[in-house]
Amino acid sequence: MKNMTDFITQLPKAELHLHLEGSLEPELMLKLAQRNKLSLPYDDIAAIKAAYEFGNLQDFLDIYYQGANVLQTEQDFFDLTWGYLLRCKEQGVVHTEPCFDPQTHTDRGIPFQVVINGISSALKQAQTQLGISSYLILSFLRHLPEEAAFETLEMALPYRDQFIAVGLDSSEMGHPPEKFQRVFAKARAEGFKAVAHAGEEGPPEYVWSTLDLLNVDRIDHGVRAYEDAELMQRLIDEQVPLTVCPLSNTRLKVFTDMADHTILKMLEQGVMVTVNSDDPAYFGGYVAENYQALYESLEMTPAQLQQLAINSIKASFLPQDTKNSIILQIESV
Numbered sequence: 001m002k003n004m005t006d007f008i009t010q011l012p013k014a015e016l017h018l019h020l021e022g023s024l025e026p027e028l029m030l031k032l033a034q035r036n037k038l039s040l041p042y043d044d045i046a047a048i049k050a051a052y053e054f055g056n057l058q059d060f061l062d063i064y065y066q067g068a069n070v071l072q073t074e075q076d077f078f079d080l081t082w083g084y085l086l087r088c089k090e091q092g093v094v095h096t097e098p099c100f101d102p103q104t105h106t107d108r109g110i111p112f113q114v115v116i117n118g119i120s121s122a123l124k125q126a127q128t129q130l131g132i133s134s135y136l137i138l139s140f141l142r143h144l145p146e147e148a149a150f151e152t153l154e155m156a157l158p159y160r161d162q163f164i165a166v167g168l169d170s171s172e173m174g175h176p177p178e179k180f181q182r183v184f185a186k187a188r189a190e191g192f193k194a195v196a197h198a199g200e201e202g203p204p205e206y207v208w209s210t211l212d213l214l215n216v217d218r219i220d221h222g223v224r225a226y227e228d229a230e231l232m233q234r235l236i237d238e239q240v241p242l243t244v245c246p247l248s249n250t251r252l253k254v255f256t257d258m259a260d261h262t263i264l265k266m267l268e269q270g271v272m273v274t275v276n277s278d279d280p281a282y283f284g285g286y287v288a289e290n291y292q293a294l295y296e297s298l299e300m301t302p303a304q305l306q307q308l309a310i311n312s313i314k315a316s317f318l319p320q321d322t323k324n325s326i327i328l329q330i331e332s333v
């Protein structure tokens with residue numbers, strides 16, 4: 001398996017579905033708790049990891065929002081983001097489009113500019129020191145009212161040059177896309193791109209309405225589209241990118257076992273699927289480990305892994321000439 005690991009690392013890749021708060025490793029969580037003089041419900045790293053047994057998305061979200069409480073200063077957000085970018089460097093990620101949840105922080109009194117400035121300065125430093133490019137995505141929490149998303153967008157507009165798109169995450173069931181139709185229209189009118197989680201736990205109908213009502217450029221997850229043949233045909237015809245997260249899906253019991261994952265069938269049918277890590281500190285692997293899991297459990301071939309890397313570049317928001325030159329590099333690995 002060693003050679004395949006090297007091959008996966010060497011493929012230039014983009015990561016398009018990564019929650020920065022979900023890259024908070026237990027080691028950094030403890031360090032920041034100490035630095036900010038906060039107490040955690042865990043004594044050590046083993047206790048933190050032991051808490052990461054999830055039955056579903058909500059189980060995970062409860063722990064993920066609690067973990068984010070240690071993030072308080074601009075330096076904390078810098079350290080979080082920089083830690084993730086160092087993993088990108090190790091794993092051959094040449095471009096990343098991470099998202100963050102401003103409301104998770106502003107609702108506990110952390111100013112928006114502290115959050116975005118810490119993240120942005122790490123992203124800038126990655127361009128110059130690591131050669132990794134990035135575009136940031138601002139996600140709204142769907143368990144909160146649309147009015148709160150509007151307030152978040154208003155708060156963010158003075159920082160508009162620091163993010164490229166809006167997104168939608170958190171608890172999917174009971175919070176359908178139509179709840180956010182107006183705020184997505186406003187973000188679009190302001191010139192932002194748009195993505196949204198859909199079809200992770202939610203039904204195929206949520207993927208249809210995300211496409212029809214939110215006017216998104218990509219669907220985050222989207223795996224439940226597989227249950228609806230007509231929707232699959234639309235995704236294929238329109239080449240709508242899906243940012244699939246295999247280890248997340250098995251850890252949150254969207255699929256019982258990696259061998260049951262449908263990403264290979266979707267790829268073979270011509271869906272624009274990509275591979276991403278979602279919340280790597282919680283789900284047991286960064287992007288390369290996700291590719292590796294597909295190789296091991298679905299017996300993906302090197303050509304299929306290469307196609308997934310090509311898809312990640314095609315589905316990114318990079319300019320076409322940059323896409324073309326990275327795709328040529330992928331084809332020569």
Ligand code: HPA
Pocket residue numbers: 019022057064169170171172197200248278279
């Ligand atoms: N789904 C919804 N919300 C999230 C996720 C996810 O996988 N990760 C972080 N917030």
Ligand code: ZN
Pocket residue numbers: 017019169197220278
């Ligand atoms: Zn996600």
